[in-house]
Amino acid sequence: MSTAPNTAIPAANTTVIPSHPKIEEKFASTQGTAESSNGDATPVNWDSEIQLVSSLAKLQELESKIHELRQFIPAGVLEPLVPISSSNGVSSSTPVAETPPILRNELDHAVRDRLARIEQFQSMWRGPELKPVWAHATARMKEANGQLIQPTGIWERDYDVLLAELTSAEKAKEDERLREEEDAERTKVLSSEGGWAAVTERFTQRGIPGVRLIKGSNDTSMGIALARAGMIFIVEGVKDSGSADVSGWNVSSKVPPGRAPGKLEEAILDCLNSRPRKWDLSFLLDMIASYANIKQTPCAKCNRLANNAAQLPSIRRAQSTQPTKPEESKDRVFTFDAFHTACA
Ligand SMILES: [Zn+2]
Known part of the structure; x- marks a missing residue:
């Protein structure tokens, strides 16, 4: 595989802090077209712009999740203690736990919840959807002789937004194509x-x-x-x-x-x-x-x-x-x- 020049990150005109909406669905659908039914063994088409954008969107989502995970310790797991420590005048939306067992339960729950989200993150990171993305990124790094592909180190686009735009443009094009083909079919019936x-x-x-x-x-x-x-x-x-x-x-x-x-x-x-x-x-x-x-x-x-x-x-x-x-x-x-x- 030779170098694909269109894999370069588009030039910036806006710097947007990535949001992290649920893009799994969109990703899954574009991934589906790139992979054949025999799973992750088939190569992904890296010349497809929508594939590149959906992969970048996935990486962007992972990155913003990392920022979330950083808040887990100690702030996240100690959340149930906040109403107690801030009860002297500082308002808190959650009431102070009524009894120590209730507080313990809440702490338990806070930890379990954070652990589940860490596990979710890990399975996303190692999941079949990202496997080809990591492989591609590693290959590109090698090609670039260890030089970073991303020159500025910040996200210059909101790739989930870009992905939504590309997906809907693609769908409009497909709808138009189907309509034209149906028109042709209808004309054919009428003229036969x-x-x-x-x-x-x-x-x-x-x-x-x-x-x-x-x-x-x-x-x-x-x-x-x-x-x-x-x-x-x-x-x-x-x-x-x-x-x-x-x-x-x-x-x-x-x-x-x-x-x-x-x-x-x-x-x-x-x-x-x-x-x-x-x-x-x-x-x-x-x-x-x-x-x-x-x-x-x-x-x-x-x-x-x-x-x-x-x-x-x-x-x-x-x-x-x-x-x-x-x-x-x-x-x-x-x-x-x-x-x-x-x-x-
Ligand atoms: Zn039924």
Whole structure:
């Protein structure tokens, strides 16, 4: 591995004393993309800026924790004595311990608490997340012939802030990319032969047991009957004003006259109407079909059919909504996991 010039600490324009919010989560998520599933054996991509920033943020957090640890002895462990020593006039928010056993308990607790936090610090320091960071830092020191990489010896940036900015910028970019790919997919369906009618036709041809598609008055309206679940859903294309193209699909449930939709039906409808890919008819049809065996489909999280509140898993989550390659998109079938509302 040759030297990576972008590992240099960015020049300072502000000197901020590092705060120490919980950044483990953010770190874990970026670490996850850098490492493969076989754990810490795989090399980390040190050319990735977000990897560098998240590592620096982790080191910064460790450093600020060291300052915290310095306060533990004697001040931290003797905290319960403060109300006693300061009772002559100096106000204290905590009351003086009422009896010696109570005071002893408090002292015990203070020590145990500090010890636990020291242990937590140690496991963070030696943990798998920091292992590659230490290895990289050591290698860079060697490369620099013992010269310090950090020239000023102070943190010149708040790396957790920088990490949050980078992460959200990355997410915005990813969202934008997915949106563009979905737009392209939608255009492709519309321009392909048969348009939405072909989507309906392909769905019918699959002959999913317990699912019957009833064509409506035009290509963009239909009913889907789920015989085993005893439900009928009405799907209708929605057009933006001034546009001939369907921009989304509305779902409602068809209830026989004189009957109100049941709780389960309403829960299903809520989930259907909060789905992603609102433009995508085949996604919606697959999603509705995933309810065909609702009375036999256990929750993917708790593995139970009815939960303690006697509710069936009414939530459906697509296993992947990532756009596929154009040549695969035509016969694409979405699969869904079932969840109880509380398990989702
Ligand atoms: Zn569940």
